[in-house]
Amino acid sequence: MTAAKTVPKTEYKVKFGRLYGWGANSHDNLALGRGAHKEEVLTPREINLTHINLDPIDIEKIVGGGGHTLMIDKSGKVYSCGWNVRGQAGTTEQTYIIVKVSGLDDLKIVDVACGWDCSMALTDDGLVYAWGSNLYGQLGGLLPIGVKTNKPKYLQLDRPVKKISLGLRHSAIVTCDNKVLTSGAGNKGQLGRDLQDATNSNEFVEGYLSFILRILLEILTNFNFYTVPGFDNVSSVSCGQYHTVICTNDNKVFAWGDNRYGQLGVDISKFKQTTKPLEVEGLKNFGICKEVYCAWTHSAIINSENKVYLWGRNAYGQLGLTNMTPICTDTWTAKQVEIPHKIKEFCIGSQHNLMLCDNNQVFSWGWNEHGSCGVGHIDDIYEPTAVPIPHSHEEILHIGTGAAHCFAIVRKDESD
Numbered sequence: 001m002t003a004a005k006t007v008p009k010t011e012y013k014v015k016f017g018r019l020y021g022w023g024a025n026s027h028d029n030l031a032l033g034r035g036a037h038k039e040e041v042l043t044p045r046e047i048n049l050t051h052i053n054l055d056p057i058d059i060e061k062i063v064g065g066g067g068h069t070l071m072i073d074k075s076g077k078v079y080s081c082g083w084n085v086r087g088q089a090g091t092t093e094q095t096y097i098i099v100k101v102s103g104l105d106d107l108k109i110v111d112v113a114c115g116w117d118c119s120m121a122l123t124d125d126g127l128v129y130a131w132g133s134n135l136y137g138q139l140g141g142l143l144p145i146g147v148k149t150n151k152p153k154y155l156q157l158d159r160p161v162k163k164i165s166l167g168l169r170h171s172a173i174v175t176c177d178n179k180v181l182t183s184g185a186g187n188k189g190q191l192g193r194d195l196q197d198a199t200n201s202n203e204f205v206e207g208y209l210s211f212i213l214r215i216l217l218e219i220l221t222n223f224n225f226y227t228v229p230g231f232d233n234v235s236s237v238s239c240g241q242y243h244t245v246i247c248t249n250d251n252k253v254f255a256w257g258d259n260r261y262g263q264l265g266v267d268i269s270k271f272k273q274t275t276k277p278l279e280v281e282g283l284k285n286f287g288i289c290k291e292v293y294c295a296w297t298h299s300a301i302i303n304s305e306n307k308v309y310l311w312g313r314n315a316y317g318q319l320g321l322t323n324m325t326p327i328c329t330d331t332w333t334a335k336q337v338e339i340p341h342k343i344k345e346f347c348i349g350s351q352h353n354l355m356l357c358d359n360n361q362v363f364s365w366g367w368n369e370h371g372s373c374g375v376g377h378i379d380d381i382y383e384p385t386a387v388p389i390p391h392s393h394e395e396i397l398h399i400g401t402g403a404a405h406c407f408a409i410v411r412k413d414e415s416d
């Protein structure tokens with residue numbers, strides 16, 4: 001494993017905020033520092049930022065991948081920590097502390113996204129930069145397939161972009177003219193493109209030759225961003241493990257890819273997987289869609305009234321549906337999360353969920369094998385459960401998740 005980076009000696013005073021992290025930490029993705037390494041952190045722990053001129057109160061967004069973390073501050077700078085074997089942290093070596101990602105200094109970044117082992121950043125003028133693994137072409141023709149980079153590279157596109165998302169091995173972007181483009185692995189239909197017709201169009205191409213041709217076509221076509229046909233009004237997109245979900249400006253939600261657990265929001269018995277976008281059923285009166293979310297095998301939306309709807313796999317309680325029998329039943333029908341508080345923020349991990357409510361509490365539920373729910377044990381959580389954030393009287397500003405790790409940003413009490 002690559003050696004961890006040495007802590008800089010300069011110290012800064014963190015004046016106004018606190019940053020807490022919990023969950024999986026096998027790659028130092030919680031940035032707890034040298035000597036504090038733990039595979040799992042079961043309850044929130046404060047992260048030391050005195051080595052860097054970054055106050056947690058200035059962090060606008062924090063997200064994670066399989067073992068790395070990215071964050072952006074109010075000035076549009078990007079910071080990272082953790083797993084860097086493919087260059088996904090954007091540094092020269094794995095870091096157990098938070099460091100600034102170089103190569104983006106002259107840009108104002110307004111959004112970041114993490115795949116399993118790759119990263120993307122979006123600038124205020126709609127440009128996209130990417131780094132990390134490109135083993136499946138998920139960086140969209142940025143590098144030769146299979147090549148990795150720890151330096152953010154400009155992704156040449158023919159139009160500006162407004163949304164970015166990364167899944168396990170594929171990516172999706174929404175352009176400013178409201179098109180959705182995909183790139184990367186498409187073996188479960190997650191790119192919204194159909195290679196079956198291309199390989200079956202010649203009746204003489206059969207057996208092994210058909211298989212080889214299909215693989216070659218996938219490598220050649222999935223390596224670049226491709227416009228998913230039929231949409232010119234897309235407002236948001238999210239990539240899961242093997243599926244993709246979008247919302248349109250007329251508040252319709254569509255999904256494609258793997259549907260083994262109902263994560264597409266359509267009848268599992270009719271569609272095991274599909275390359276064709278299908279409208280999510282059961283969302284006819286959910287209101288105005290603000291955002292869509294994909295975990296590995298479940299999906300979610302939040303509407304303008306800040307109500308969250310979930311559907312898909314529930315083996316670990318990730319749908320929060322305690323009234324179902326048995327409690328871990330998967331469902332392709334979207335269900336509203338029942339909680340007696342107004343939701344301020346919602347985010348999603350690989351198999352768990354996190355939400356911040358207006359009563360200044362953070363709630364989590366779902367897969368908890370690595371303590372990602374932050375409740376002090378590793379049993380799965382089947383309903384929204386309060387996370388014990390220290391200094392509970394202090395205002396919680398933002399939350400964030402990686403695959404199995406989480407964060408909360410808190411405003412310090414002025415009396416402290």
